[in-house]
Amino acid sequence: MANVAWPQEGDRRVIGKRISRVDGPVKVSGEAKYSYDINRKGMLHAKAITSPYALAKLISVDLSAAEGVAGYVAAEIQEDLIGDEIRYCGQVVGAVVAETEEQAIEARNLVKLNVEVLEHQVVDSDLAKFEGRVGERTDGDVDKAFEAAAVVSQGQYGMATITHCCLESHGQVIEITKDNELLAWPSTQNVSGYAGQFGDAVNIPQNKVKVDCQHMGGGFGSKFGVDNWGILCAKLAQKTGRPVKLMLERDTELKVAGSRPSAFANARVGLHPNGLISAVEAEVWGTGGNGGFRALPIPYVFTKVENTKLLTKGIRTNTGSSRAWRAPAHPQGCLITMSAAADAAALMGMDELDFFLANTALTDRPEVYREELRIAANIIGYRQKAHLRDNLTSGPVKRGLGISLHTWGGRGHPSECDVSIHSDGTVEAKLGSQDLGVGTRTCVGMVVAETLGLPHAAVNVQLGRNAYPASGASGGSTTIGGISVSSRRAATDALNALLAVVAGRLGTAADNLEAVDGHIRQMDKMDNRISWKDACAALGANTINKRGVNDPNASVEEGLIDAGVGGVQIADVSVDVETGVVSVNEMVAVQDIGLIINMKLAESQVYGALIMGITYSLFEESVYDPKTGQMLNADMEFYRLAGIKDVGKLKVHMMTGKGYDERGVIGLGEPPVISPGAAISNAVANAIGVRVPHLPLTPDRVIDALQKGGNIA
Amino acid sequence: MAKEQNHSDFSEMSRRGFLKGIGAGGAATGLLSDASMHDAEAAQKGLKGPGEIPITLNINGKTQRVRVEPRVTLLDLLRNRLDITGAKKVCDKATCGACTVLLDGDPVYACSVLAVEAEGRAITTVEGLGSSDDLNKLQKSFVDRDAQQCGFCTPGFVMASTAFVRDNPNASVDEVREGLGGNLCRCGTYAGMMLAVSDAAKNKGGSNG
Numbered sequence: 016m017a018n019v020a021w022p023q024e025g026d027r028r029v030i031g032k033r034i035s036r037v038d039g040p041v042k043v044s045g046e047a048k049y050s051y052d053i054n055r056k057g058m059l060h061a062k063a064i065t066s067p068y069a070l071a072k073l074i075s076v077d078l079s080a081a082e083g084v085a086g087y088v089a090a091e092i093q094e095d096l097i098g099d100e101i102r103y104c105g106q107v108v109g110a111v112v113a114e115t116e117e118q119a120i121e122a123r124n125l126v127k128l129n130v131e132v133l134e135h136q137v138v139d140s141d142l143a144k145f146e147g148r149v150g151e152r153t154d155g156d157v158d159k160a161f162e163a164a165a166v167v168s169q170g171q172y173g174m175a176t177i178t179h180c181c182l183e184s185h186g187q188v189i190e191i192t193k194d195n196e197l198l199a200w201p202s203t204q205n206v207s208g209y210a211g212q213f214g215d216a217v218n219i220p221q222n223k224v225k226v227d228c229q230h231m232g233g234g235f236g237s238k239f240g241v242d243n244w245g246i247l248c249a250k251l252a253q254k255t256g257r258p259v260k261l262m263l264e265r266d267t268e269l270k271v272a273g274s275r276p277s278a279f280a281n282a283r284v285g286l287h288p289n290g291l292i293s294a295v296e297a298e299v300w301g302t303g304g305n306g307g308f309r310a311l312p313i314p315y316v317f318t319k320v321e322n323t324k325l326l327t328k329g330i331r332t333n334t335g336s337s338r339a340w341r342a343p344a345h346p347q348g349c350l351i352t353m354s355a356a357a358d359a360a361a362l363m364g365m366d367e368l369d370f371f372l373a374n375t376a377l378t379d380r381p382e383v384y385r386e387e388l389r390i391a392a393n394i395i396g397y398r399q400k401a402h403l404r405d406n407l408t409s410g411p412v413k414r415g416l417g418i419s420l421h422t423w424g425g426r427g428h429p430s431e432c433d434v435s436i437h438s439d440g441t442v443e444a445k446l447g448s449q450d451l452g453v454g455t456r457t458c459v460g461m462v463v464a465e466t467l468g469l470p471h472a473a474v475n476v477q478l479g480r481n482a483y484p485a486s487g488a489s490g491g492s493t494t495i496g497g498i499s500v501s502s503r504r505a506a507t508d509a510l511n512a513l514l515a516v517v518a519g520r521l522g523t524a525a526d527n528l529e530a531v532d533g534h535i536r537q538m539d540k541m542d543n544r545i546s547w548k549d550a551c552a553a554l555g556a557n558t559i560n561k562r563g564v565n566d567p568n569a570s571v572e573e574g575l576i577d578a579g580v581g582g583v584q585i586a587d588v589s590v591d592v593e594t595g596v597v598s599v600n601e602m603v604a605v606q607d608i609g610l611i612i613n614m615k616l617a618e619s620q621v622y623g624a625l626i627m628g629i630t631y632s633l634f635e636e637s638v639y640d641p642k643t644g645q646m647l648n649a650d651m652e653f654y655r656l657a658g659i660k661d662v663g664k665l666k667v668h669m670m671t672g673k674g675y676d677e678r679g680v681i682g683l684g685e686p687p688v689i690s691p692g693a694a695i696s697n698a699v700a701n702a703i704g705v706r707v708p709h710l711p712l713t714p715d716r717v718i719d720a721l722q723k724g725g726n727i728a
Numbered sequence: 729m730a731k732e733q734n735h736s737d738f739s740e741m742s743r744r745g746f747l748k749g750i751g752a753g754g755a756a757t758g759l760l761s762d763a764s765m766h767d768a769e770a771a772q773k774g775l776k777g778p779g780e781i782p783i784t785l786n787i788n789g790k791t792q793r794v795r796v797e798p799r800v801t802l803l804d805l806l807r808n809r810l811d812i813t814g815a816k817k818v819c820d821k822a823t824c825g826a827c828t829v830l831l832d833g834d835p836v837y838a839c840s841v842l843a844v845e846a847e848g849r850a851i852t853t854v855e856g857l858g859s860s861d862d863l864n865k866l867q868k869s870f871v872d873r874d875a876q877q878c879g880f881c882t883p884g885f886v887m888a889s890t891a892f893v894r895d896n897p898n899a900s901v902d903e904v905r906e907g908l909g910g911n912l913c914r915c916g917t918y919a920g921m922m923l924a925v926s927d928a929a930k931n932k933g934g935s936n937g
Contacts, residue, residue, distance in 0.1 A: 039871035040863055042879035043886055045814020045854035052813035060808070116808055117799055182818045182826060182880040182914050232816070232880030233914050265819050452878030452915055619874045619920060626916025651819035651912065659918040660905045 016526040017466065017510045019503055019575065021610055024676060028532070029465040031671070033615035036457045037476070038230070038450065047230040050202040053188040055258035059088055060116040061251055062123040063244055064109040065267050066101040069135035069333040069644025073101050073108065073128060080125035081111055086118030088257075090126070091250045093243055101130065102305045103333045104645050105270025110247040112259055135333040137639035139176065139277050139302040140709070145330045150310055155322030157283075160294035164285030168359035172351045173279030174692060174710040175636040176302065178269050179340060180654065183232020185272040186262030187245055189252045191217070197224045197249060201241070202262075204234040205488035207447035210481050212241035217249045226481040234451050236339030237273025239488050266649040274637060275340035276303040278311060278347035279709070284359040285322075290373050292359070294322035297351060302330040303337030311344050315352035316384075316420045319377040333644055334637070339490055341627070342423060342685035346692050350710065353419040353693035358706055361404040367418050367697065368392055368401065375420075380581050384420055387583040387605040387670065391418075394666050395585045395603045404704050411593045414600070415702025417586045419693035425608075425682030426578035427496020428487030430565040434463055434505035436513055438554040440547055442467060443475040444505065448486035448498050450478060453684060454616035455494055459502045461612055466506035468530030469547060484562060492682025496576040497565045499612055499680045503575070505563030512559045517550045570679075577678040582606045584625070584690040587663075588698040592721060595714030597699055599629050599663035602691070607670035609681035614669065621667045621687040628691020630657040636711050776844060783847050787812065788856030794843075802846050803827045803838035806853060814854035814883040825911030828884040829853045835891045835910070854883035857890065866890060866928040873924040877915035885911050889925045899929045 022030065041047040064076070076092050092109035101108065111126060113119035138144065161167050187201035197219045203209050203226075210224035231238070248261040263272055278301035285294035295314040302308060308329030314320045360370035368388065375384040392398065401416055408414045432446040444463045450456045456476050464471040477483060487497050510530055518525040521544070523537050536544035570576045587601040604621050611617045634655040638647045648654045692710050699717070700706045707720040777798035785792045787810070796805055806812040806829075815838050818826035822840040829838045830852035858864040863871065866889055876882040885908065892899070892907040899907065904925045913921070 035871050035874060036876075038879070039874070039876060040860035040867075042876050042882050043854075043863060043867040043870045044858060044860045045883045045886075046860050047879055048813065049816075049880060051817065052807070054808070054811050054813070115797075115800075116804055117797060180914055182816070182824070182878065182912075184818075230879060233878045235914075262817075265821070452876070615874050619877060619917070622919040623877055623916030626918055627914070630916075650821055651823040652821060656824075656912045656914060657918075658912060659908045659921060662916075662918050665919050 016514060017507045017529065019507045019573070021575065021679065022465065024672070027465065029461045029471050031611050031614055034457065034461060034471055034613055036454050036616060037460060038456055049183050049230045049232050050187055050200045050228060051183050051232070051262050053200040053260070055188060055190050058188065058258040058260055059112045059114060059255060060119045061110045061112040061248060061259050061261035062119040063107045063261065063263060063267055064111060064123055064126050066104055066106040066108055066128065068101055068130055068132055069104045069137060070133040071101045071130035072133065073097055073099060073130055075129045076109060077127035077129060080127065081122040084113070084118055084122035084125065086114035087122045088112050088114065089251060089254050091247045091254065093247065100133070103271065103335050105267050105335060105649070107244050107267065107271060110244065110251060110261055112251045112255060135644040137332050137334055137644050138641050139330055139332055140279060142279070142300045142328070145300065145328065147328050147330060150327040151325070152310070153324045157294045157296045157322045157324045160322035161283065161285045164293050165288040166359060166363045167283055167285045168355065168362045169283045170355060170358050170706055171279065171281050171708045172354045173708060174277060174347060174350055176277040176304065176334065177275050177631050177635040178637055178654065179235045179237040179273040179338065180269060180656065181233035181235065181237060181272070184263040184265065184268040185238060185242060185244065187248055188258060188260045189248045190258035191252050195219060195223060199224065199226050201226065201228055201245060202231045202238060203228050204238045204449060204451060204490060206449045206479055207481055207485040208488050209241060213246065213249060216246045217253050227479060228449055229479045231449065231451060235341050236343065236490055239490060265651065269649040269654055270646050271335040273338035273340065274304055274335055276308050276337045276347070277301045278351065280351045282351055282355040284355045286359050286363055290360065290363060290365050290370055292317055292320050292356060292374055292377060295320050295352070295355070296324040298326045299351070300328040300330060301347070302332045304332055304334035306336030306338070309344050311348035311351065313348050313352050315348040316422050317352065317374055317377040318379060334639060341688045345421065345423065345685065345689040349419060349421050349689050350692040350696060354696050354706065357417065357697045357700065361700070364403060366401060366403065367416070367701065368397055371418050371420060379579070383581040383607055384583060387581055387607065390668055391583045391585045391603045391605040394668060395587055395601060397585060400587065404701055407704050411591060413590045413592055413702040415588055415590070415698045415700070417694045417697025417699070417701055419584050419690035419697065421582045421686055421689035423492060423580055423686040423689065424578040425492035425496065425580060425685065427500055427565055427567055427570060427576040427680065427682070428493035429567060430486040430497035430501040431484035432459070432486065432498065432501035432505045432563050433484050434502065434509045434561055434563065436509050436551060436559040438551050438557065440551040441475065442469065442473060443477060444502050445477045445483040446486045446498060446501060447481050447483040448478045448494065449489055451489055453494070453620060454613060455498060457616060458495060458612045459498055462499050462502045463506040466503060467510055468532055468534065492684040492686070495612060495682050496680045500565035500570045500575050501563040503563065505561045508561035508563065509559045512561065513550060516553050517545060520553065521545060574677070575679045577609055577681050580607050580609070580681055580686050582686045582690065584694040586691070586694040586698040588695060588702055590699055590702045590717060592703060595717035597633055597712045597717060599695065601664040601666070602629070603666045603668070604687050605668045605670065606687050607675050608683045609678040610676045611669060611671060612680065617669055617683055618667045620683050622665055624687035625665050625691060626657060626662050628688055629662050629695065631710065632692045632695040633657070633661070633711050783844055785843070785846055785851060786849070787851045788853060796843050798842060798844050800843050801839055802829070802841040802843045805843040806838065812853055812855055816880050816883060818880065823912070824881070825888055826881050826884040828887040828911065830887060830891060833891065835888050854886055857886065866893060869924040869927040873920040873927065875917050875920035875924040877917050881911060881913045885913070885921060889928065893925060893928045897929055899926070901926055
């Protein structure tokens with residue numbers, strides 16, 4: 016009998032291999048259909064009516080001019096907003112639907128909002144401007160510790176609000192059938208949890224809501240909800256009796272469809288004479304716009320620092336609401352902690368690598384971080400290139416190295432998966448999960464193939480529909496743990512059912528059989544075997560269907576999944592002190608992640624995280640005009656993403672083997688995107704001798720920091 | 729104080745509104761006689777529209793006859809009228825390259841070309857390259873090097889790379905970086921792309937695309 020424990024390294028035939036994603040071919044040929052690509056017969060095009068005001072009381076909406084546009088069909092206004100406040104520019108208040116996209120835009124642009132304009136607040140970088148409740152957390156006695164410290168470094172650190180900027184904007188196509196079924200094609204990270212969010216908006220029972228999302232163009236934490244544009248779209252489909260497509264336009268996408276909270280801090284770090292951190296104090300503020308702001312994990316990673324004090328003030332501004340952005344609160348906590356710590360090390364005249372190596376003693380997993388620091392340092396040639404902060408390289412282009420450490424949970428979410436074995440030998444796995452581009456589809460196929468002793472291509476994986484067994488939303492690096500266990504359990508049970516069928520034929524007990532290399536064979540007599548196809552033929556008219564469930568607690572106990580990883584990154588940057596331009600020459604990421612299902616896709620995730628990290632470190636910022644409350648860069652020209660030229664040389668090293676594989680599967684989406692801000696900021700400080708306090712490290716900020724001479728005490 | 733304002737924010741002062749303004753000279757009224765008078769007047773001056781006009785396009789080697797308003801972009805025509813959805817709508821302002829197609833072999837942003845401008849020119853979209861079960865060398869390299877995650881930017885990159893590799897069969901990595909500067913990816917797949925395009929450049933001989 017097969018059991019669910021992951022196979023040992025030598026026995027793995029599929030798991031851990033560098034297998035190309037199975038949906039690669041449909042993506043490179045343009046055949047993959049995203050929500051934005053769904054065209055239904057008779058479909059209408061809707062465009063969102065959005066607010067040009069950052070704060071205003073909405074009195075009424077005048078559709079009369081819009082109704083005169085050729086092709087105009089209908090409009091829907093979010094009723095409960097009338098008489099209520101519009102709280103940020105770009106807020107969606109309704110939608111207009113027309114025969115063509117051009118007509119919908121033309122009509123929408125003629126909609127008039129009658130409002131009473133109120134005084135807004137969009138600035139978040141000046142703490143003095145805000146009142147509010149302050150959260151406080153203390154441990155030990157920071158005042159005493161700072162007094163006794165060998166050095167105390169003080170500085171301001173922070174990062175601007177950024178957006179998710181999914182390339183496929185938020186939205187969906189919705190059709191209501193004659194049988195009163197609601198068919199939805201949303202761009203979502205939450206296939207199984209989507210249908211329940213319509214509530215009574217269209218009075219269609221939840222079991223008649225059919226969700227389909229085969230491919231989605233990026234979410235990064237911003238696509239869990241139906242959102243008001245989903246409700247408006249459904250109502251328009253109901254009102255018109257025709258399918259409706261409502262995708263957000265780029266400006267609206269950047270204003271309202273998700274942002275990462277800004278975070279700023281005045282921070283102090285004290286060191287013992289041996290360089291170990293004795294105290295950390297931070298006064299933190301930031302905004303989640305119209306959404307919440309959560310306390311940051313500070314001190315980050317160095318959780319065993321004895322004396323800590325953290326004050327947190329969340330500010331509400333009239334900008335779009337924050338949503339989970341890969342590793343919520345971690346990049347901010349990481350930047351503030353690692354920057355302040357590196358400044359303290361520099362003040363003491365201690366090499367940054369030696370400093371972080373020593374301080375691994377204050378982390379939850381010192382051995383892991385030490386090993387990862389050594390590997391990262393070797394890959395980038397740290398010892399050959401490193402210099403202290405007061406010993407700058409010559410010439411106008413300064414070079415520097417910076418280090419950061421991070422951590423994340425990544426425990427698998429609840430997930431169910433069905434695996435079927437048919438009498439013709441075909442195998443399929445079905446689950447209501449989604450593939451955000453991380454390779455979920457491919458990994459499910461690999462786990463099932465490994466379990467059944469088949470090549471990965473032999474397994475047909477179906478996901479992206481809520482008709483399939485429920486699987487968790489993809490967020491917080493929870494997917495791979497969830498889906499690998501549910502598919503492993505289902506496949507194991509299905510295989511055992513098949514072994515029971517063929518045991519008699521092979522003249523041995525089912526628990527003496529295994530599935531390897533396309534055969535069922537006797538474990539202690541390998542030539543007593545039957546091909547997979549022949550074994551399945553024995554099912555006759557029957558099909559084996561088994562459901563596997565991931566109960567996270569049970570799976571952790573069984574060693575199938577785990578939570579809690581480390582990770583180290585080192586950046587090598589050049590800074591032109593005449594122009595203020597920062598460029599990343601090279602970046603190394605070393606990441607542990609337990610048992611890796613697909614090495615190629617795992618590496619892709621880390622490369623992607625480095626690039627996204629370089630982007631938010633150097634370029635990304637939602638810029639708001641204090642006077643008008645408008646987002647000034649709500650397009651992709653001025654809300655800049657890194658291009659292929661901007662990312663430098665990238666190197667990824669995944670930890671495998673003893674100490675890692677036996678932990679079971681752990682999620683990877685978040686951890687590697689946490690450190691880039693801190694590593695790059697530290698590298699810039701090392702290069703130019705002063706800290707540039709805030710990300711993104713734009714030329715003006717670099718020049719400003721150089722002129723002020725930095726903020727090291 | 730109650731205030732009334734037209735719903736149109738700054739970023740909606742877009743190319744399309746501008747083009748529509750110069751093309752149509754006024755809002756559509758729905759009155760046929762007005763429109764056709766307008767059309768007749770426009771035709772006399774050699775102008776087209778503002779109503780739908782018949783055009784003939786050559787898309788992936790096939791002749792397509794469609795009626796379309798002159799304000800419609802090539803991208804919207806492909807996606808909304810012809811269900812050719814490989815080219816993606818992302819920035820809609822000629823920045824990100826997700827809508828890249830070839831026009832007489834040259835890569836262009838289809839969001840910024842009017843459908844009527846593409847008449848008489850050979851339009852190649854990603855659907856005109858290899859299909860998923862018969863990928864060309866470049867497409868295969870994209871798959872092998874995992875030069876994609878969510879895949880939404882991928883068709884645009886494939887089209888830009890197709891023209892780049894054709895024109896730079898021996899491109900160095902630095903030249904690849906320069907050559908693909910007109911496209912953006914959010915997931916961060918540049919590392920794989922660099923390798924994929926370098927591979928395809930090296931393997932140019934014998935490529936079917």
